[in-house]
Amino acid sequence: MSILPIRLAPDLMLRQKAKRVKYFDGSIQKLIGDMQETMHAAEGIGLAAPQVGIPLRVIVIGLPEEEDIVLLNPQVVRKTGERVVDESCLSIPGYVGEVKRAISIIVKARDPSGKEIRIRGEKVLSHALEHEIDHINGILYIDHLETPDKLRKIKPTKTETET
């Protein structure tokens, strides 16, 4: 596995709609492994393939003390509720912003072997899923800010919630 360079905004790779994964082959398994390693090395809790320059619908989520979640071709089935959360992104280092996210979410996707799975996310997992699924659609959390003052500069250290 290798650590890949992370694309930073305003890189146009972050703004395109990523393509569906069709083949669950060795090159996808390698990409998944590299993305997990890159996410953990950057101390992020989530990463989408376009952030490492690959325009495919692959996301990984790694919450502290939990097994990584790997989703290919994820689709939101249902979102419930709404709340304001602080979010940051490995592609927008040094900032945190207030955005509205669902309270819980149901997502269907393929696992790395191509099997259809469904997962339900609540709390941090719910907004991490929304954030990463946004990434594969070319959307960044800063697009959801109600006003520019909802974005704050933070010290250039890693936070626990960068995705």
Ligand code: NI
């Ligand atoms: Ni992000």
